Amino acid sequence: MAIHNSADNSxxxxxxxxxxxxxxxxxxxxxxILKNITPEDIEDISERFxxxxxxxxxxxxxKRINLKDSPPLFVIAVLEHQSQVNFRSSFKMFQYIYxxxxxxxxxxxxxxxxxxxxxxxxxxxxxxxxxxxGKYSWTAEKNFFNRTYLNKAFxxxxxxxxxxxxxxxxxxxxxxxxxxxxxxxxxxxDKVRDKKGKSILTHLPPDxxxxxxLHIPEYLSKLLARVTLSLLDKGGYKxxxxxxxxxxxxxxxxxxxxDMFEAVIESMKEAQQEAWEEGxEEGxEEGLLEGSQQEKLQIALNLKKLGISKEIIAxxxxxxxxxxxxx
Numbered sequence: 001m002a003i004h005n006s007a008d009n010s011x012x013x014x015x016x017x018x019x020x021x022x023x024x025x026x027x028x029x030x031x032x033i034l035k036n037i038t039p040e041d042i043e044d045i046s047e048r049f050x051x052x053x054x055x056x057x058x059x060x061x062x063k064r065i066n067l068k069d070s071p072p073l074f075v076i077a078v079l080e081h082q083s084q085v086n087f088r089s090s091f092k093m094f095q096y097i098y099x100x101x102x103x104x105x106x107x108x109x110x111x112x113x114x115x116x117x118x119x120x121x122x123x124x125x126x127x128x129x130x131x132x133x134g135k136y137s138w139t140a141e142k143n144f145f146n147r148t149y150l151n152k153a154f155x156x157x158x159x160x161x162x163x164x165x166x167x168x169x170x171x172x173x174x175x176x177x178x179x180x181x182x183x184x185x186x187x188x189x190d191k192v193r194d195k196k197g198k199s200i201l202t203h204l205p206p207d208x209x210x211x212x213x214l215h216i217p218e219y220l221s222k223l224l225a226r227v228t229l230s231l232l233d234k235g236g237y238k239x240x241x242x243x244x245x246x247x248x249x250x251x252x253x254x255x256x257x258x259d260m261f262e263a264v265i266e267s268m269k270e271a272q273q274e275a276w277e278e279g280x281e282e283g284x285e286e287g288l289l290e291g292s293q294q295e296k297l298q299i300a301l302n303l304k305k306l307g308i309s310k311e312i313i314a315x316x317x318x319x320x321x322x323x324x325x326x327x
Contacts, residue, residue, distance in 0.1 A: 011059045011079045011081075011131070012059050012061075013223060013226060013227055014183070014186060014223075014227060015059070015061040015077055015079070016044065016061075017220070017223060018039035018040075018042040018044075019039045019182070019220065020182060020183050020186075020220075021039075021042060021061075021063065021077075022037050022038060022039050022041075022042060023179070023181045023182065023183040024077075024131075024166075024183055025037065025075065027179045027181070027183065027184075028129075028164075028166045029127070029129065029164060029166075031127075033067070033073075034065075037065055037067075041065055041066050041067070042063050042064070042065060042066075043063065043064040043065075043066065044061065044062070044063055044064075045062050045063065045064050045074075045103075046060065046061050046062045046063075048062070048103060049062055049096065049099050049100075049103075059078075059079035059081070060076075060077070060078050060079070060096075061075075061076075061077040061078075061079075062074065062075070062076050062077075062096070062100060063075045063077070071122075071124050072124055073124050073125045073126070073127065074100050074104075074124060074125070074126045074127070075126075075127045075129060076093065076096045076097070076100065076126060076127070076128045076129065077129045077130075077131065078092070078093070078096075078128075078129070078130045078131070078163075079130075079131050080130055080131065080132045080133075080134065081133060081134060085132075085134070085136065085137075085138055085139055085140050086140060087140045087141070089130055089140050089142075089163065090140070090141055090142060090143065090144040090147050090162075090163065091144065091147065093128040093130075093144070093161075093163045094144050094159065094161075096126075096128065097126045097128065097161070100126050101123050101124075101126065104123065104124055105123070108121075127164065128161070128163035128164065129163060129164045129165075129166060130163050130164070130165050130166065131166045131168070132165065132166070132167045132168065132169075133168040133169070133190055133191075134169075135169075137169075138165060138167050138169075142162045142163055142165060143160060143161065143162045144158075144159055144160070144161055144162075145158050145159065145160040145161075168187060168190065168191065171187075173188055173191060176188055176191070177204075177205070177208050180208060180211040180212070181211075181212070182212065182216055182220055182224060184212075185212055185224065186224065186227055186228075189227070189228050
């Protein structure tokens with residue numbers, strides 16, 4: 001399956017891993033019955049819904065959660081990384097819910113013909129979740145009912161449901177760190193927006209690192225390395241900052257590196273520190289250039305008021321004639 005961008009690639013990898021997916025559900029969804037799910041309870045059935053997932057929806061995921069002594073429940077997780085808010089989200093979830101319930105009914109009918117026609121037949125719950133890590137506020141309507149024209153007049157005929165919104169912008173780095181699991185480290189990397197903001201990644205508390213090391217199996221260390229590299233690319237980090245992470249990934253694939261997770265953390269911290277220092281210097285230089293430009297504009301304005309021709313002002317200040325005419 002093609003991956004369309006680095007962010008989709010990252011979270012496709014994350015949500016494909018059932019350990020990370022179970023951490024996501026436990027950390028962000030406050031439903032008691034979900035607190036005890038294990039990776040073994042999760043089945044990925046995304047491929048059954050190709051009509052929706054094949055159209056640039058590489059990071060949409062549908063999971064079946066097999067509960068003990070109960071029919072399963074389903075989780076639809078849609079990952080939104082775009083700068084613009086997706087206002088179709090509630091309708092898209094409506095489409096997914098229908099497809100999931102229709103597939104469930106057909107499965108039950110194959111095993112027990114006529115079951116769905118009985119009075120006591122019930123459909124399983126479907127939990128729709130949107131994870132958003134874009135830069136802007138999420139302003140899309142969460143309830144499909146409120147996206148329907150004349151909804152008050154036709155109230156009892158219109159489906160009412162909300163999707164659960166997990167907005168990464170609502171969580172500080174400190175909030176995320178409290179989870180103390182592999183997913184929390186990935187989300188910390190995802191919150192690195194640019195080089196100018198100094199992130200907590202440059203000074204992770206020792207107790208947090210210890211928690212992570214206790215819960216990170218070797219295979220997940222390699223996954224963390226790949227995801228870290230992808231998210232660095234998303235944040236605008238170019239070589240050589242990301243190059244050291246890429247080298248670690250290659251070593252991990254060749255099984256040459258024993259302490260993979262420790263190396264990822266250290267390299268990430270070094271890359272972030274270097275990038276922050278570089279960004280701070282870039283910001284200082286941009287400030288100086290902006291100040292110099294403002295000074296030239298003020299001088300040009302004063303000369304223009306004295307009646308000096310725009311051609312002479314342009315020669316003396318280095319500004320263009322168009323800039324001077326714009327006063």
